[in-house]
Amino acid sequence: MRDPDKLALRSEAYADFLSGMTSSTVQTEYEVLHLMRQCTAQFGFSHFMIARIPFGEQQRFAERLALSSWPSELVRDYDTATVFHASALIERLRHTKLPVFGETASLLNVHGSNALDAIPALFAGPAMRNTFAVMLHTTHGEAFAVLLSGSRGEPDRGEIADLYLTLLQLFETLERTFEVGASARDKLSAREIECLRWAAAGKSSDEIAIILGISVYTVSSYFKTSTRKLDSVNRMQAIARAMRMKLI
Template identity: 30%
Template sequence: MNPLTAALEFVDSINNEETADGVARRIADLGQTFGFTSFMLAAIPEQGASLDGSIVLSGGNPEWQQRYLDRDYVQHDPIVATARTASRPFLWSSIARDRSLSTIGQQIFADARNHGIIDGVCVPIHGQQSYQGMLIFAGPEVHLTEREISVLHLVGIYASNKMRELTGSTANRPRHRLTPRELECLKWSAAGKTSWEISQILNISQHTADWYLASAARKLHAANRTHAVAEGFRLGLIR
């Protein structure tokens, strides 16, 4: 399908989605029509705060996301810094070419390339109550027309609004918020499934299943997955 057609179809049909996982699949599928291999929809955290609890949806490259979180790159990421004040979507490459880029900013771009992320597009989202968010698509080298970038702007706004509607999100969203995939893995773990069994059920690698479970445990401040499952029940995330 033509990328523009796919994007406009996304905007027309997103209101029919009733689950966060359904929205995530639509975003991932749309990204693939543009040649992207991963995406992330997130609130922009306050200065000094971790990105971990602000991720709403993500998919495609869990290894890079884990490294990004482990190294707390959000504190120095020029993409996030630009998204705080930008009103229109922008390409990563436009930021990477800036000669005034800090050493750590250059390091973040280099590290991303080492994980297969060459370029991307960031869609800043500004909502009610001073809400700031972003939808990021990433992957190989990007060649987008101005019209395609404008349509992706609409996609970001619609996706963000839909997720806020589904989750009742506000600027003060609980910090233990799990992504749909993390919660799904945690629920299967609560049902007694191993990482390998979860990987087969969800059609993901065992490594990816382990990563989602570890991420869920970290967000719930749990020592291990058993502790995470217990916290999930305590908080009403698992029923």
């Protein structure tokens, strides 16, 4: 039997969390990232990951990744292992509409494979021992895997219902940022994107002018227009927003 007092406290905390994440003003990946961190902690997990479901062979994990709190070295190592597209997790998600729960190392590996043996023990350690995963779709039908990992045990039926609804709402919010990013990409010219990309790489306006074969004045002009189009107050904010929207 479930403890009624614990259930009431959990439901109250869940309601408070939902009330803080339903705002239509959330428009950037950074804001969704913050909400996902809150959701992950709210339900007793420590890490999350959202990635497009692979539809072919040998598709790089890093190219499918949409949002994540995984350490960068873990993303790099898992990408190098090239097992995501054939993992037990993806196979199971393709054959069920229900959430999946299990040992992270087993879910993210290929059955019978030792491909993850060379990866640091984070998957097997307490921080990411178990994983709860669901498959969600955009309004256009593109499938995504949404994972929460941690040391906690399997959620009960009530928690699964709360968690699924929360992830569904967060995913809908994330999808809005895809649309904002697409709109911004349509607005930005190829030259504006190039200037932002080189600036993000640490190049000065003088260096960018030489690389692109244009004048420093023209480079400054591109920065001014891109900053305005990205609704930013300066060049650094424009670069940060362009990176969060995956424009550069």
